[in-house]
Amino acid sequence: MPTKNDKSYFSSNFTLGILGGGQLGKMMLYETRKFDIKTKVLDASDEAPCKIACNDFVKGDLMDYDTVIKFAEDVDVLTIEIENVNVDALEQLENKGKTVYPPTKALRTIQNKATQKLFYVDNGIPTAxxxxxxxxxxxxxxxxxxxxxxxxxxxxxxxxxxxxxxxxxxxxxxxxxxxxxxxxxxxMIDFKNELAVIVCRSASGEVKTYPVVEMEFHPEANQVEYVICPARIDDKVAQKAQEVALKVSEKMKHVGLLAVELFQTKDDEILVNEVAPRPHNSGHYSIEASYTNQFEQHIRAILDLPLGDTQSKVAGIMVNLVGAEGHTGDVEYQNMRDILGLKGVTPHIYGKKQTRPFRKMGHVTIVNPDIAKAREIAQRVKETIKVISK
The missing domain is CATH 3.30.1490.20 (ATP-grasp fold, A domain)
Incomplete structure (x- = not known):
C-alpha cells in the first residue's frame, strides 16, 4: 500500500476494489475519476450502474466466497458499497494481508441487526x-x-x-x-424526529463528522423521502446527536464512512436506530451542498489521505426518486424539464433501466441559502417529477 507521503494512488497501477456496483458505487466512481484512481468493481448484474464508470467490471455473486477471493487478488485496497457481502472471504483476505475497509470485525457486527443491537447494549450506547x-x-x-x-x-x-x-x-x-x-x-419509539450523522474515520484515525441531518420518511414504504441539512433542531440536541454518533464510531473502530441513524425522542433524548458502514442516502445532499462530499470523503478515509471539510456551503435538501406505484418495466422520467427549470435543482439518475414500485431510481438535490425555501422547492420537485414505466 502506498505510504502517506507519496502520490502513487493517482494515475498509477494502484487499484481500488469495490464490492457492489449500485448507485453508491457509481457516485463513488465520480470521485475516483476525478482523482484518476484505477477501479475494479464486482456485481451480480450486467446492468449495474457502476459498469460504465469503472476501469474493470467483474460479474459475480458478492456472497460467494471463491468469487470474492478471486476478485480481490489484484486489488490493493478493497471496500464496499453494500453490506451484503461474504465476510468470511473478507476475513481470509485480511488475514493474508489485504487491506479491507471497513474492517471485517466492524462489518460482521453491522451485517446482523441483532448483533448490532447487542453491540450498542454492551458499549453503553442508547438504543430502543x-x-x-x-x-x-x-x-x-x-x-x-x-x-x-x-x-x-x-x-x-x-x-x-x-x-x-x-x-x-x-x-x-x-x-x-x-x-x-x-x-x-x-x-416502538415515540419520536419527534429521525436524524442522521455521518462520521468519517481515516485509516490512521483522523475523525470528522458531517452536520446532523433530518429525515422525513414515506409512511408506507418506510423509505426516506427527504433529507434536510441542517436539521431543524435545537443546537443542544444536535450536539448530543454528534456525541452519540462519535461514540458509536469510536467503539466500532470502522474506517471510511459510518452513517448513524438516530431517533430524537419527545424528551430530546438521542437513541441509535442502526448504522451503515459506507456512503449513505442521508449524505447525498453533500454532492452539491458540502465542501467535501461523502463519496470523496470515503475515498480519502480508506486511502488514509487527509479528510476534507465536512461543513456545508449552503443549505441542502435531497428528494429520493422512487418508482411510482403501479408501474413496473422500462423506466421513463416525466417532467424532468420542469424540475430543471427550478432554482438550485440538480437531479441524479442512477442508471437503472427497470422501474418497480418504491425502487430507488435517483435523487434530486435542492440547494438554497434559505432552508425553508429549499424545502418548498423540494416539495414542488416531489409533486412534479414522476418515475413511471413506458
Missing amino acids: DFSRFAYKSEIKDSIENGGLQFPFIWKAARFGYDGQGVKVVRKAEDLENLPSGECIAEK
Whole structure:
C-alpha cells in the first residue's frame, strides 16, 4: 500500500476494489475519476450502474466466497458499497494481508441487526429496547407468555435494505407473511424526529463528522423521502446527536464512512436506530451542498489521505426518486424539464433501466441559502417529477 507521503494512488497501477456496483458505487466512481484512481468493481448484474464508470467490471455473486477471493487478488485496497457481502472471504483476505475497509470485525457486527443491537447494549450506547429471536415462531410464544406486547417493530436480522425487512406489527395477523428466520422485535419509539450523522474515520484515525441531518420518511414504504441539512433542531440536541454518533464510531473502530441513524425522542433524548458502514442516502445532499462530499470523503478515509471539510456551503435538501406505484418495466422520467427549470435543482439518475414500485431510481438535490425555501422547492420537485414505466 502506498505510504502517506507519496502520490502513487493517482494515475498509477494502484487499484481500488469495490464490492457492489449500485448507485453508491457509481457516485463513488465520480470521485475516483476525478482523482484518476484505477477501479475494479464486482456485481451480480450486467446492468449495474457502476459498469460504465469503472476501469474493470467483474460479474459475480458478492456472497460467494471463491468469487470474492478471486476478485480481490489484484486489488490493493478493497471496500464496499453494500453490506451484503461474504465476510468470511473478507476475513481470509485480511488475514493474508489485504487491506479491507471497513474492517471485517466492524462489518460482521453491522451485517446482523441483532448483533448490532447487542453491540450498542454492551458499549453503553442508547438504543430502543428489543428482543432477539432465532425464529418467527418464538415471537408468537413470547406474545402469548406476556413477554412481548403490541405494537412493535419487526426487523429481519439480515439482508434488509431500502425499507425491506422492516415492518410495524400491530396485531398477530401482521406476523403471518413475514420470513421465519432470525429477527428482532424492537419497542416502538415515540419520536419527534429521525436524524442522521455521518462520521468519517481515516485509516490512521483522523475523525470528522458531517452536520446532523433530518429525515422525513414515506409512511408506507418506510423509505426516506427527504433529507434536510441542517436539521431543524435545537443546537443542544444536535450536539448530543454528534456525541452519540462519535461514540458509536469510536467503539466500532470502522474506517471510511459510518452513517448513524438516530431517533430524537419527545424528551430530546438521542437513541441509535442502526448504522451503515459506507456512503449513505442521508449524505447525498453533500454532492452539491458540502465542501467535501461523502463519496470523496470515503475515498480519502480508506486511502488514509487527509479528510476534507465536512461543513456545508449552503443549505441542502435531497428528494429520493422512487418508482411510482403501479408501474413496473422500462423506466421513463416525466417532467424532468420542469424540475430543471427550478432554482438550485440538480437531479441524479442512477442508471437503472427497470422501474418497480418504491425502487430507488435517483435523487434530486435542492440547494438554497434559505432552508425553508429549499424545502418548498423540494416539495414542488416531489409533486412534479414522476418515475413511471413506458
